[in-house]
Amino acid sequence: MSRIIVVTSGKGGVGKTTTTANLGMALAQRGHKVAVVDADFGLRNLDLLLGLENRIVYTAVEVLAGECRLDQALVRDKRQPNLALLPAAQNRTKDAVTPEQMKKLIGALTKAFHFILIDCPAGIEMGFQNAVVAAREAIVVTTPEVAAVRDADRVVGLLEANDIKRMYLVINRLKPAMVEKDMMMSVKDVQDILAIPLLGVVPDDEKVVVSTNRGEPLVLSTETQSLASTAFANIVRRLEGEKVPFLDLTPPPEDFLSRMRRFFGQKP
Amino acid sequence: MTSDPFISAAGTPIVEQAVPQVRFKSEGDRLLLLLPLESEAAATSWADLWQQFKQRLNANERFWQAHTPVYLVARDRLLDGRQLQAIADALSDAQLYLKRVYTSRRQTAVAAATTGFSVEQQSPAQGFEAGKALAEPLYLETTVRSGVEVRHAGSVVVLGDVNPGSSIIADGDVLVWGALRGVAQAGAKGNLRCVIMALRLEPTQIRIADFMARAPEQPPDQYIPEVAYVALEGIRIARAADFSKDRLFPPES
Ligand SMILES: Nc1ncnc2c1ncn2[C@@H]1O[C@H](COP(=O)(O)OP(=O)(O)O)[C@@H](O)[C@H]1O
């Protein structure tokens, strides 16, 4: 059965699209057939990060309107043929699509792809509903900041109400030096509040910005191995079920409270 | 009772207090699913109603026998066929089944009947008593997350954390077997004897009756189980281990 995973956060600008692009590419590199779906209607940029903007002919909206077939809208990545992008419409409003339509669209993708990653828009309105309706798993991305964690917590609650039981946490843009000086929330601080399993910690890294501007996901570049690209590669292996030790940012040993939580039947 | 042909014969009448939020209540070997009044000032939207319903369902699953019949007390809430079906589906995922719908709205009764549920139409006033006694405690086995507000006309017990950005508003006590980091209000109807307890009391704000207290600017290095209660000078916090002694044998002042 295909795995349908929404990448979401609540707050904007925390790294959902970056995460979707890198995980999509890394999964494809490991031999999975992957479709990445841009559900950020009206503010699309997954195509930019993947460097596929100039190859878009049709979008999800034309597929739904019956103006083209699904495979005509899918943009195959020439560098990595296992990867395809279903672009969002740029010019139409986000109300152009309903949750029912989205469900049908994703359902059709499961016939040809092992992994379907959905890049969710910010917020918890209609666009969010569209992005999560078909998903069976969720990657919740947050930065180690109070406001981002608050929004992520809200989103976890909404995902629970949407029957998405498998949720994983990605903490993005961590600055270990700042955590050391007690100026930034630590991995443990974030986990303490969100209480969902940790999938990975991605350090803040200038190379992410460079790769974004080049339209070339970090995990694709072979010249330089950055800590961030290793982090994304590790996340993908954990998604596959492998136990990969966390980079040098291993969270401290289980404390009293998370033991307690496990006792209550929740995953720490 | 009306004489509409599609409305089934009466079952056991349901007499129930008003609820501020969606609530499950065990009654013998059946379960009542109570919805708040739609005509109330702060009417709950369907989206909020749904979230409350799912949260209560998920937070109490462990306590229910499989195949327990559920009686939906929809009161004056307008529900269409799709919404009723969604409720029935979610119940059946939790191995419960929707047995009958009670409603005071003709439209809801019609929707229920056409969707295939047995339904009983009640007159708006019927079956609801404005009780003075507190409702039985609301027991939640879950993390109460940001954006969620839990209101209950009795005490609230949470097995889990109450996160920043959420709030618990109880007419009785608030007991959190976990970290209380959100807003908690006990004795919301004015009862000064109500208390707030948590394994880890680091709330954004606590209120008891009309008293209010904020968390200290400087958080303590170590958290121990504590109780907040109202004393002469306002809200006081005591170690849980000392609290019952102090209450029963107040120290000479
Ligand atoms: N680990 C990181 N290190 C440095 N910059 C990052 C990192 N992750 C994301 N960014 C930058 O943050 C900005 C927002 O990222 P994006 O993925 O578009 O967020 P979202 O999709 O959540 O709005 C982009 O400019 C991106 O390059």
Ligand SMILES: [Mg+2]
């Ligand atoms: Mg984005």
